[in-house]
Amino acid sequence: MSLSFRWQTLLDELRTEGRYRDLAPAAGIDLCSNDYLGYSRQPHLESDVLSHSGAASRLLRGHDSLWEEVETELARWHSAEAALVMTSGYVANEGLLATVIDKNDWVASDRANHASIIDGLRLSKATRYIYLHNDLNCLERGLRAAHERRSAGQELFIVTESLFGMEGDTAPLREIVALAERYHAHVIVDEAHATGCFGAAGSGLVDHLGLRSRILATVHTGGKALAVPGAYVVCSRLLKEYLVNRCRHLIYTTALPPQVAAWWLETLARVQADNVARERLHANAQEFRAALSRVGVAPRGENYIVPIVLGDDARAVAAANRLQALGYDIRAIRPPTVPPGSARLRISIHADHAPEMLQAVAAAVADVSS
Numbered sequence: 353m354s355l356s357f358r359w360q361t362l363l364d365e366l367r368t369e370g371r372y373r374d375l376a377p378a379a380g381i382d383l384c385s386n387d388y389l390g391y392s393r394q395p396h397l398e399s400d401v402l403s404h405s406g407a408a409s410r411l412l413r414g415h416d417s418l419w420e421e422v423e424t425e426l427a428r429w430h431s432a433e434a435a436l437v438m439t440s441g442y443v444a445n446e447g448l449l450a451t452v453i454d455k456n457d458w459v460a461s462d463r464a465n466h467a468s469i470i471d472g473l474r475l476s477k478a479t480r481y482i483y484l485h486n487d488l489n490c491l492e493r494g495l496r497a498a499h500e501r502r503s504a505g506q507e508l509f510i511v512t513e514s515l516f517g518m519e520g521d522t523a524p525l526r527e528i529v530a531l532a533e534r535y536h537a538h539v540i541v542d543e544a545h546a547t548g549c550f551g552a553a554g555s556g557l558v559d560h561l562g563l564r565s566r567i568l569a570t571v572h573t574g575g576k577a578l579a580v581p582g583a584y585v586v587c588s589r590l591l592k593e594y595l596v597n598r599c600r601h602l603i604y605t606t607a608l609p610p611q612v613a614a615w616w617l618e619t620l621a622r623v624q625a626d627n628v629a630r631e632r633l634h635a636n637a638q639e640f641r642a643a644l645s646r647v648g649v650a651p652r653g654e655n656y657i658v659p660i661v662l663g664d665d666a667r668a669v670a671a672a673n674r675l676q677a678l679g680y681d682i683r684a685i686r687p688p689t690v691p692p693g694s695a696r697l698r699i700s701i702h703a704d705h706a707p708e709m710l711q712a713v714a715a716a717v718a719d720v721s722s
């Protein structure tokens with residue numbers, strides 16, 4: 353059997369299952385990207401930074417001093433000891449988890465966690481316990497059993513997203529931290545979808561809830577509300593030092609170019625002051641959810657990520673196609689991104705969406721999903 357035959361067979365299977373994916377260009381009003389604050393549509397200031405790449409790992413010449421400024425500013429924003437920039441959220445999650453969690457350790461992971469968390473945990477080779485989404489009883493059962501059987505030197509971890517990217521709900525972080533303390537476990541939180549959008553200065557849910565000092569590390573991406581390439585980990589000085597020495601995803605990859613660091617500095621100044629965008633974002637989300645409820649549609653979650661579960665893959669794709677034909681860029685999300693039988697429309701509300709447009713989207717969604 354040739355390699356191309358193997359690939360073709362798999363692609364045909366995906367088509368038959370209604371799970372085939374293609375790279376569709378952006379068209380219509382953006383209701384699917386994670387540009388929650390609308391920053392991607394606004395130009396960056398002129399920067400006099402040379403437009404060359406670091407052309408080396410951050411451990412070599414890729415470590416422009418601007419990145420140090422960015423990390424100092426990030427640590428200040430989060431009132432934390434340290435921050436470490438990496439090339440993407442995927443890389444940061446995979447690298448952090450694979451480096452910090454050893455193969456003899458035990459880790460609980462929410463079933464709805466992102467692929468980059470799943471892959472990082474696989475790389476760590478630790479014993480994995482997948483608990484039902486946001487189910488504290490299920491989490492505690494696993495923790496208690498792991499705590500009772502704990503071997504010498506074994507560490508326990510809990511990994512969760514703060515705002516779930518495909519569910520639109522938030523993790524019960526206070527309760528998770530309390531459980532972790534009861535069973536002497538460490539908590540790592542992926543703040544990808546919350547960064548920029550929660551808290552007085554927008555630094556995310558962990559800070560908003562005052563949990564920073566009780567959490568081992570948080571992961572943030574620039575690729576969503578901040579609309580800049582790259583990502584970062586917030587942690588202690590010691591953990592940063594350990595990552596710089598051990599994290600293969602930092603050591604063995606080319607640094608982002610320095611002009612990206614200049615974008616970060618500009619964006620960080622802006623996002624901390626931009627309460628107007630944050631307020632609009634949350635107000636738009638609430639209005640959109642109210643409009644959906646008036647037309648009889650019950651989405652999941654409670655925030656600006658609005659998943660409407662339709663169940664069947666083909667049904668979700670057909671509904672998304674009809675919305676796109678109306679000029680709304682809304683995409684269907686299918687397994688394996690979400691569990692089988694829970695294919696959905698995922699609508700992403702932004703700060704700069706016009707309220708009248710959102711009312712029209714709600715009516716269109718009711719129409720295509722009935």
Ligand SMILES: Cc1ncc(COP(=O)(O)O)c(C=O)c1O
Binds near residue numbers: 441443466542582
């Ligand atoms: C929860 C979550 N974590 C991590 C990532 C990865 O971030 P990035 O797009 O920067 O690789 C994403 C987005 O794709 C995500 O949704």
